[in-house]
Amino acid sequence: MAKDPIKRIELKDGSVRYRFVVDIGRDPETGKRKQLTRTFDKQREARREYDRIRHQTGEGTYVKPSKATVNQVIDSYLKGATRGKRANTARNYRDAFRCVRGQLGNRVAQTVSKDDIEDLVDYMLTRGRKRGGKPGTPLSGRSVNLTLGRLKAAFELAVKEGKLVRNVVALVDPVSYQQAEREPWSKTEVHTFLRAITGDRLEVAWRLSLYGLRRGEVLGLRWSDIDLTAGTLKVVQTRVLVDYKVIIEPPKSRNGNRTLPLDAELIDALRALRKRQAVEAEEAGEAYEGSEYVVTDELGRPVHPEWYSDEFGRILRCAKLRRITLHDSRHTTLSLMEKAGVPISVISKWAGHYDSAFTQKTYVHAGDEDLAQGSVKLAKIYKIA
The missing domain is CATH 3.30.160 (Double Stranded RNA Binding Domain)
Known part of the structure; x- marks a missing residue:
């Protein structure tokens, strides 16, 4: 027996x-x-x-008791999820877990319930964003869902590794929200901006930002990347901010490496800047540090990305222009190209995207004036001869 x-x-x-x-x-x-x-x-x-x-x-489904914390589950996930990723992308992965670490990080992962995740969502939607010790303000629905998605993936990996019995994050529904509609500048607003930057020391930089380049691509541009005779520029690197440090990275994707033709006004602006930098170097003497970059200060030092964004905002205020983000200038460019009849495949390649459908969905926007054009087109279609 x-x-x-x-x-x-x-x-x-x-x-x-x-x-x-x-x-x-x-x-x-x-x-x-x-x-x-x-x-x-x-x-x-x-x-x-x-x-x-x-x-x-x-x-083979038994999960032994474990004292592994949520922080440890996250760390294990990030080790593989961020491998080979750009520094900026890896930083975004880590940032997505900020609220999770603050609210649940020290909890034993096996003790976390669906209700705990629901409470986490409520926290993020009410006071999840904190800056400078100030009381928290709500995170956007998009940010909350991004965090849930990352946490779900981390817990799913822990389940596969036999650290958790089940993935409680998968039991929580994503937050319903309406994505704020981007409203890029109209052609009239672009003309106002161009008049405002005429003669500005960094006029060429602002023109490049209105040429469809990302901030990091503009700031990473070197004189060796530009051929004024051929009238081209090559996008081969970016200067981006990661963990408060400026680093050099390759473009966001393989398609990000591209060669763009320059229009006559951009060529003139680049030549003018080249001459101006030569004068500044002579006037500064030994104080001139010099660099290979196109966008620099008066001593030849590459400018800081945050300063560049702040300066963009200052120009808008002086010009009394409707406020948009620096990245929205890229949206403006690609939308205006589409409205001018440039094929979406060309716009996608210009932007350095991997897929023209992504370009169409994310960067091409229609405004009220486009609806008015639509009515004109319809009137022509329905007109009886």
Whole structure:
């Protein structure tokens, strides 16, 4: 007759407990047999747990108790998820977990429930954004869903590794929200901006930002990347801000490496800047540091990305132009190109995108004036000769 694995244990104070020892497989690193000891107040509770562990061990689905925290689960996920990623992309992955680490980071991952994740979502939607010690303000629905997506992937990996029984994040519905509609500049607003920057020391930089280049691409542009005779510029690197440090990275994708033709006004502006920098170098003498970059300050030093964005905002205020972000100038360029009849395949290649459908969906926008043009077209279609 098989020996009962449930042992009756009498403690010194006379109370009774029920204990069992069960094999849970072998350690994958050492190959040694591993055993688990559990103790319960009631015999039926001990037997139920013993049967469960034996059944799941036999099926290979048993998850042993672990004190691994949510922070450790996240760290394990990030190790693989960010491998080979651009520094800026890896930073975005890490930033997505900021609220999770703050609210649940030190919790044992196996104790986290669906309700805990729901509470996390409520926190993010009410006071998840904190800056400079100020009271938290709501995160956008998009940011909350991004965090949920990353956390779901981290927990799913932990389930596959046998660290968690189930993925409780998968039980939480994404937040419903309406994406704010971008409204890039009209052609009239672009003309106002161009008049405002005429004669500005960095006129060529602002023109490049209105040429469809990203901020990092403009600031990473070197004179060696420009051929004024051929009238071309090559996008081969970017200067971006990661963890408050400016670093050099390749373009965002393989298609980001591209050669663009320059229009006559841009060529003139580049030549003017080249001459101006030569004068500045002569006037500064030994104080001139010099650099290979196109966009520099008066001492030849490449400008900081945040300063560049702030300066863009200052120009808009002086010109009394409707406020848009620096990246929205890229949206403006690609939208105006589409409205001018440039094929979407060409616009996508110009922007350095991998897919013209992505360009169409993300960067090409229609405004009220386009609707008015639509009515004119319809009137022509329906006009009876």
